[in-house]
Amino acid sequence: MSSSNTYKFSFLILIFVLVCCFFANISLGSVSFSIKEIFNALLGVSDNYIIQNYRLPKAFTAILVGSGLGISGLLMQTLFRNPLAGPFVLGISSGASLGVALVILGSGFFGGVFTTLLVSKWSIVIAASLGSFLVLLAVLIVSSKVRDTMAILIIGLMFGSITAAVVSVLSYFSSAEQLQQYIFWGFGSLGNLSWYELFIFSTIILVGVVLSIFSIKALNTLLLGENYAKSLGLNIKQSRLIIIVATSLLAGTITAFAGPIAFIGLAIPHITRQIFTTSNHKILLPAVLLLGAIVMLICDSIAQLPTSDYMLPINAITSLIGAPVVIWLLVRKRKMMF
Amino acid sequence: MKDYQKHSVLKTEQLSIGYQTKKDTIVIASNINIELNSGELSGLVGANGIGKSTLLCTLTNVQPSLNGNIYINKKPIEQYNNIDLAKALSLVLTESIASKNLSIFEIVALGRQPYTNWVGNLSETDISIINKSLNDTNLKDIKHKKCYELSDGQLQKVMIARALAQDTDLIILDEPTTHLDMYHKAYILKLLQKLAKDNNKTILFSSHEIDLAIQLCDKLVVMTENNVVSGAPSKLIERDTFDALFPKDFITFDKTTNSFKIIR
Numbered sequence: 001m002s003s004s005n006t007y008k009f010s011f012l013i014l015i016f017v018l019v020c021c022f023f024a025n026i027s028l029g030s031v032s033f034s035i036k037e038i039f040n041a042l043l044g045v046s047d048n049y050i051i052q053n054y055r056l057p058k059a060f061t062a063i064l065v066g067s068g069l070g071i072s073g074l075l076m077q078t079l080f081r082n083p084l085a086g087p088f089v090l091g092i093s094s095g096a097s098l099g100v101a102l103v104i105l106g107s108g109f110f111g112g113v114f115t116t117l118l119v120s121k122w123s124i125v126i127a128a129s130l131g132s133f134l135v136l137l138a139v140l141i142v143s144s145k146v147r148d149t150m151a152i153l154i155i156g157l158m159f160g161s162i163t164a165a166v167v168s169v170l171s172y173f174s175s176a177e178q179l180q181q182y183i184f185w186g187f188g189s190l191g192n193l194s195w196y197e198l199f200i201f202s203t204i205i206l207v208g209v210v211l212s213i214f215s216i217k218a219l220n221t222l223l224l225g226e227n228y229a230k231s232l233g234l235n236i237k238q239s240r241l242i243i244i245v246a247t248s249l250l251a252g253t254i255t256a257f258a259g260p261i262a263f264i265g266l267a268i269p270h271i272t273r274q275i276f277t278t279s280n281h282k283i284l285l286p287a288v289l290l291l292g293a294i295v296m297l298i299c300d301s302i303a304q305l306p307t308s309d310y311m312l313p314i315n316a317i318t319s320l321i322g323a324p325v326v327i328w329l330l331v332r333k334r335k336m337m338f
Numbered sequence: 339m340k341d342y343q344k345h346s347v348l349k350t351e352q353l354s355i356g357y358q359t360k361k362d363t364i365v366i367a368s369n370i371n372i373e374l375n376s377g378e379l380s381g382l383v384g385a386n387g388i389g390k391s392t393l394l395c396t397l398t399n400v401q402p403s404l405n406g407n408i409y410i411n412k413k414p415i416e417q418y419n420n421i422d423l424a425k426a427l428s429l430v431l432t433e434s435i436a437s438k439n440l441s442i443f444e445i446v447a448l449g450r451q452p453y454t455n456w457v458g459n460l461s462e463t464d465i466s467i468i469n470k471s472l473n474d475t476n477l478k479d480i481k482h483k484k485c486y487e488l489s490d491g492q493l494q495k496v497m498i499a500r501a502l503a504q505d506t507d508l509i510i511l512d513e514p515t516t517h518l519d520m521y522h523k524a525y526i527l528k529l530l531q532k533l534a535k536d537n538n539k540t541i542l543f544s545s546h547e548i549d550l551a552i553q554l555c556d557k558l559v560v561m562t563e564n565n566v567v568s569g570a571p572s573k574l575i576e577r578d579t580f581d582a583l584f585p586k587d588f589i590t591f592d593k594t595t596n597s598f599k600i601i602r
Contacts, residue, residue: 213457214456216457217456220448220458221448221451222436223436224435224436224445224448225434225436227400227429227433228429228435231424231427231429231431232452233422233423233452234420235420279437279440280440282457
């Protein structure tokens with residue numbers, strides 16, 4: 001079939017662009033290296049601390065974050081049949097925010113000894129994971145009692161509101177210093193991970209991606225709507241659970257390690273649908289994976305403002321770059337693919 | 339036209355339908371005994387709110403029955419698991435599909451889901467069955483069109499083709515002729531009649547097109563306030579079943595034309 005060939009061609013281009021973006025991302029930064037130096041460092045011929053222990057992990061983090069958020073956004077949009085859904089509709093990021101807020105803003109309540117102990121990087125990662133996990137657990141328990149998938153969406157949004165309110169109360173009682181620290185976490189950051197952390201990070205993302213791949217058939221069936229899916233023999237509750245667990249693994253881990261990164265999860269599936277003009281998840285899933293990684297690498301390259309010593313918050317860049325792209329695509333094609 | 343041995347595909351015994359709540363039981367209809375055979379086109383008619391949808395939901399195992407038995411291919415419906423039921427019974431619903439970005443071929447291909455592997459790859463058998471369904475419904479030439487480009491009539495044909503691709507003995511359609519003009523109503527029902535005969539399918543649809551159903555169906559299931567009766571249209575007319583269908587203040591069934599007339 002000719003259509004599968006055009007897909008293959010598009011995928012080859014995407015992979016090529018991804019490799020280019022990867023090298024561009026590594027070579028750009030506040031310190032500039034020659035191409036030979038970069039290749040030597042990558043191949044392990046010579047030691048280069050900045051590339052090997054800073055830029056390389058950061059590039060991999062960007063790839064994992066972009067792919068993971070893109071996929072979880074795609075899963076949520078299909079499950080809820082809602083183009084506005086993103087990876088965080090189930091309150092995962094608000095749960096993580098609450099966890100982090102409790103650690104950073106709440107450390108004042110726990111007294112002096114804990115303060116330094118609590119506000120380390122791992123404690124923030126653990127707090128964010130715990131927060132998103134608990135909110136997710138609450139959503140899952142409530143959603144096992146409702147039959148309507150749309151109700152889960154609303155329940156997720158409600159949990160988001162509750163946690164946001166708690167964070168507001170906490171911020172009201174916090175010092176300016178603590179608030180600043182919390183806000184900095186909210187900016188998102190890709191560059192903080194060591195190789196060891198990256199290993200744990202990528203393992204969990206891999207599990208999430210594998211679960212998503214096993215959901216491809218269910219996702220395609222869900223395109224017909226839930227009742228048709230049921231009449232085709234799909235076990236709705238089981239598929240729904242797998243999709244939600246995959247999303248929370250992906251989005252929850254990413255929020256824990258890199259902060260609440262906005263926009264990518266919402267936009268990448270839309271951009272992919274516009275490019276590939278299909279709703280078949282066998283095509284969409286790998287395409288979203290590649291495109292998410294590419295966009296995140298580009299955003300990160302811009303965020304580090306090459307040749308300058310400044311670094312912009314990644315969260316601002318993703319929206320600044322991404323939103324106009326989505327608007328442009330929608331206006332140009334005049335037709336929303338969903 | 340091929341000759342097939344007729345056999346019972348859908349059978350109910352003393353079936354009661356309705357809703358079970360914590361406090362009490364709401365019976366919508368009871369003592370339903372119908373039997374649909376292979377190669378038969380059957381229509382389900384009744385006034386609004388009489389329980390047609392509830393009956394269809396119960397027959398398709400979407401909601402549990404209150405009492406009695408339902409047999410599909412002589413096997414009780416409770417003994418089917420999800421996949422086996424999907425291989426015995428396919429549906430065309432009134433709701434529109436969630437994604438309009440699918441092509442006709444893709445939608446019909448989704449009918450093969452109960453048979454495909456874990457990732458949903460289509461085998462050559464699958465493809466040939468899909469192509470046959472597209473042929474049978476005259477959709478072959480436009481199979482790469484996307485759903486949002488189609489008219490309501492075409493979309494209904496696509497959903498019927500999808501049900502055909504599911505390769506089940508029994509196809510149940512919930513009001514397949516709503517939103518269609520006179521010509522397409524007749525077209526769809528004529529298509530269903532042809533599919534039942536040529537492919538030896540058992541097709542049951544609910545409809546408000548009683549005139550058309552009387553002309554085309556082998557069997558009618560008529561739901562009235564008091565009972566649910568089924569039989570060949572001519573027999574039902576003889577027995578004045580249609581008079582009980584609606585309140586008698588505005589319309590009445592005219593035996594000479596086999597249609598409802600407004601009382602002047």
